[in-house]
Amino acid sequence: MSGFHQRFIGSTAFPKTLTDIDLGLCFRLSKEDVDALKSRYRDNALGPAVLLVFLRASGRHLENLTLIPALLLKYLSAELQLRQTSIASLKSLYKRPATLTAHRQWILENLANLAPATAQNLDELGNALKALATTAVSVEDLVKRAELWLLDNQLLIPHERILRSIAARAFEAETAAALEVVRVKVTEAHAHRALKAVFSGRKGRTGGTQLEWLKEPPGKHGLHSLREASKKIAFLKELGVHDWDLSAIGGERIRAYARAVVHRPPSATRLLAETTQMLEVCCFLRATLLEFTDNAFYTAGRHLNRLIGQGRGRVQSLRAQTAMEYAQQEQRVRAVIHSNDKTDRQKVETLKEMYPSEKAPPNLSGSALVRDHLAGERFAVASVLSAFEGIEIEGPDDDPALQLVQALRDIKAQNLNELPADFPLPTTDRVWHDLLKGDDRKRALGALQASTALAIHKGLRGGRLWVAHSWKHRNREDFLIPKDQWDRDRNKLTSAMNAFSDPKLYLKRTRHACEIGLRALSEALDAGRLEIHESQHISFPRLSPQDIDMQVERARDAIFKIIGPERFEKILIEVDAKTNFSEVILGRKAKSTRELIALYGAMLAMGTENDVAGVAAMIPRVELSHIAAAMRLLENPERVRAANDRVLVFQMEHAIAAHWGNGEKGSSDMMSMDASNRLFNARVDPRRRTFAVGIYTHVLDSYGVFYDQPIVLNTRQAAAAIHGAHWYNTKSPVDRKLQWLAVDTHGYTSIAMATAKLSGFDLCPQLRNMAERKLVLLHGMKVPENMERLKIQYISEKSIVQGWDEAMRVMASIHTGRVTPRELLERLGSHAAGSPMFKSLENLGRLLRTVFLCDYFSNESFRREIHTSLNRGESVHQLQRAIYFGRISPSRGRREDEMVAISGCHALLTNVVIAWNTHRMQQVVDRFAKEKHPIEDDWIAHMGPVHFSGINFRGTMDFAVEEYVDALLERASRRRVVGA
Template structure:
């Protein structure tokens, strides 16, 4: 069952606002149902029985005789049964006898296949909740998951009290298990020491408690920011947090415990009972250490880039001054040569003085000059290197960077400030050897520090170095399937992945397809569809626009004129009524109008440029405290993702969406949100030259945003691209998995293309640079003569065969969730060259890229499809910029949870607009067809639901909750408001 239809599971009554669309999706009678009703009941009892049957199938619970029945459901059932439409208000009108009600309920259970729960089923449900409690953020969320699990098992749902007791027990068991783990791994003395430490007062000008200090986020990525982070890490290591082994506590639960401390004032945490305080504080400290380590490494990497940039600027200045000197020298030579009076011998003597025989300057490359400048900047280099080496770096055997660090530590311990003459140059990169041989051994010592700094950064990025108390820089080997388990279960994993044990079979298929693709490309080259220029690079003709653009534009304008103007707040409420957004975000229906408004306000505060104070000023009756409290609640894991899934499923169900695609293709790209320069994770957007943070989104061919994640600007996005597809395919419930993802140049690498293919989908990049359009083929492969100049035969099939088993192990580890594609691909970039696994994936990816380019170059329809997918993603980005047109302020986005909430809320608001537009477009199309107005399907295929010119995103917002209170609020709250 899809998440969209799950919104009715567990309902004890149906909303009056139930629409015809809801009825069509969830309350329809089949032909067999109609035959069973007509056979079992007389005309007078058929409507009541039909109501019971449809409601049991949608909710898992029967309706009692006092429940109101929505008008849309009555109209649909009367039409299906062929009886006159009635206007009854509740089932009480249909059931004059209580026994008849019980008889109909029993019949509905029998026909629908639902059975009553028993002790064994409840025990199984309790076990399931025990597993789910590790990631659930509240008891209400567990109750909802219990309802869905029982519904999927075909069981009638018991009363709320029964399920709530099971949920509380599961939650309590998780707490007890966490407390047991902490007492076992940390010990009571360690727990008491940690609690005393975090509530102790700090000395100095700032004051406050240590807990408040640890909760503070770093500012800019400068030296002071790095120093602040490393001070916190050292404090936590002094407490022994890096030695705590809390693997028995699920990572999601560890984060949930830690977030409660982050979101709560220290005084309230201090008043908790000792057991609860122990669990939350210890998990908070562990979570903070993991996050701070990642932040420290991120800031250090930025600082390395800054140092290299500073050195490059210094070299550029020297080169500019050197050029001026040479021009002056050239002018002097010209004056001597063209001066009248002196004879040739005098001129020759003057030229010898201007250009001495022994004055020959050595020639260095720009990279060599930058390395020299880094050596001269020894103070900054040493400070940064000291910060990195104090983070407990670990690595593979014989990693040169660790050997360099050991040498530096030994020299420092002995108080030696010069590099020994007998230093082993083999542990360093050859490009540094000239600097390390310098006669000035103090300068050579500085060169070793600069070399070690660059080596550590490269090995961290390549996965050869790692830190155990980190999330993004852990040991890759420890995250993969253990070798013993892989050896034993390899056949099962490979079979489940639908791959082959012998890579030669796969290579034979790829080689055959590549030969056919090259032949087709040679034919396209012969017929002039593709050209190869003088630089042996492919050039493609521009895609011509499709005919009928004016007709499509006029039809689109007419459609949105018929839809009319709309307030953003009304759109949010209307989609919430249909989908149950706030129920997903809160884990239950809202208890009050204030809580509902707070949830809407939190969405706007996270997903737009407004902050909590600005949103409270826009929404009458809403206070800042309500918004900030709800904003913290939205940071809980997966809540925004589940809400987005519901909205996308809702939007895909409209018939008009079928014109835009089947839902098996998508595009992925990054959009940048302007941000304050005081955010440590902000970088300069190269296009707009402003500080910004990145939001990477996956957009379906039907326009819905199916996955979003915050990323860092100016870095390869291939890991984020593959991660989004794998996460979506792992959770999609309608059976339509993504088979193709269109990306731009930043969204691919050769390794990513190989990983994507082995995970079951094609990564299709639209390459911007002509130099990247070369075709790579296996060695000694026959290539058509016309393509020989544009091909490179350096693919080693032997390397693929040699690394195939490790590649399969990697893919299997991704598929079962042990490691994320983003983590893997970030560690398999250019810094991982020399790793056999990287080499195998890189060569396989080059083969797949050549196969893809053959189709992309020779098939115009395929090229247009990729172009269309990317254009749809860009149109969604335009809508996203209308939703969020300002910038991320410095007090937001410093924590990873905040950035995920900003990204998820922004995607959810965007999806709300897309879903609402789709719903209204469907209504207009239905009216046009009913009025016999011509509507061409070809026009609909080229109209998108991302129009926003008719939407008012700003100003005072009024949410019309009173009209939908029965749907959006808890039942008891609705009755209280009526009273």
């Protein structure tokens, strides 16, 4: 059940108004219900019908009979074949409380399939909430989960006071359990020492406490930030934080406790109870150590990449200089050969002197020149290595990278500034041997440092090395299902994934799909729709633009002219009244207009280029401190994503949305947002030549944004693409799963292709590079005669079979939620090449790419559908740029939680505009249909809900909450607003 379907759960009264979508999703009567009500109550069935539909939608009995939406009364009267009645007649029907009680009892026993919760049921609920409390961040979260648990178990939801009491006990029990973990794993003595240390003052010009210093987010990606991160890691390790095993608390709860400390002044933290201080500060210190360890590795990797980039930039100039030297040398050789004053013997002796036999020719390859550059940047590489000095990097005992680290430590212990001549070369990569054996021993030491830094970087990225105190670089075995459990439950887990334990059965099916695709490709070549290019690749014609009737454009313009201009704040309130996304973010309905407007202001401060002060200036009667407090709620990604889901489902439930798509297809792409260079994760956008960060969005074929995440520019996006699609399929109902996802070249890798297929959907890349379009087949497969000129690569079935078991273990770990696809795929890049599991997924992905390419080349409609999906994503990006047209300020986005909140709020504001446009377009289309001027379905399919020219996103914003008090505020607060 989606969040939108759940929005009435726990209510005790109807909202003042209902939409057709609310009626269709939450308050329908089945034919069996109608027959039962009519046979039991005859002409008095309307009252019980109202009680029934409300009970099913909310899980509670209706308490207020004076507020029943007219739309619902009209629908129920029509279904029961009764004259449309009024609320007064319902009130008169239930003048006697006994009648109301009897009707409720009969409905419970015969139609609603709900039973009152007994004391035993409430005890079971308490035990369930104790388990759920490990991932909850507040009591409100547990109250909502309790309501869902009761409905799933077909139980009536009791009074909110009872649920809140049970949830509070469960939350307190989880807090007590977390505190016990701290007492056991940290010990009270170490915790008190840590508290004393973090509240102590700092020496130096800046002053302040150690806690304030630790709370400072990382600065821009410079060596100063790297050194600062190393200092913080060293400080935390002195306190022994790296030895604290708080995994029993859970990552989300640790982050929640850490966020509480971050958002609170140190003086306020000191006023807390001693046990609360101990729990929250210890979790904060642990989370800070893990976060800064990841930041140190990331910044060190960026410096390595910068040095490599500088080396590549010098390659061209060095090659040009070398070419000039060779030209000069050639002239000298010619002068010797053609000299008339030397004998032949003298010429030979002169040439021998110019080209001595013991001197090897220089290596002029690009990689060799880059390595030579790195060897010369000895002090810059040493600065990068200093980030790794205080961190215990672990891995297999025979790993060369760890041996190199130990060798460098021994050299440093001996205070040597050059590499000893007897250094054992077998521990290093062979490509470095020439530099390590050179006469310049200082340069040889630089080469050793560079090879060590690169080996560590590749080992951590590929998963061969790990660090215990890290979020992202933990031991890969911690991410996967334990080996003994996998050996025991292999068949059950693969069956749950609809996968094959036997790889040969899967390859048999894939081989058959390849053969069908090759036949379709051969037929397209025979028909002349395709041709083989002289480069031995398939060449296909460009897609021609579709002819769109001018009447479609005129109809679209007429629709949006009728909709007219609107202010952004009005759109926010109107969509919130229909979806209650503010209730999801707050965990309850707002208690006052001030709280609600502050939340809207926080969304604007996070999701647009305005900062807190700018938003406070735009909204009258709201204080800056209230907006800042509301912004902390938005750093809970689960709540923002649940709010997004509500708006998305509301948009998709409109009838016209079905003309755009049914939610089974989507696309994903990155949008760069300008940012300050002071953000440590900002990179230069190669197109606009400005610093920026990436926001990766997933867009459905019906235009809604169903997932968003911040990523780093200029990195492969395949992990983010698979992650978002997998999340959507995990949360969506069975009849609305994503079938395929269109991406560009950056969102594709062979391993991602295989992971997507094994996760239940197809990755459909629009490939740019011709080399990526090469067909790959299994050995023994026959190619049609007219395709023999193609450049085809063959792989062995053995390369897939050997690593299949480990690949299935990886996929089962994703399927069971032990690891996210993004976490795992970021470990399976080129740095992980060489393992049997990597080869299995890589070759399977290349084989699946062949199946896809056969369809892509031979089926023009399929190719056009992929282009259309990607173009819809681009149109959504245009709307997103209209909402966020500036740049991220240096004061925001420096913490990962802030970047996630910026991305989530931006997507939420985008979906609000798309949902509002869809709703208004539906109203106009329905009006035209009633006036006997219906708009053709084909016309609607070419109109998108991303129109924004009539929306005013800026200026003074006056939130007229009074118009929607009933839908947006708690019942106790509505009377105060109306009275005011």
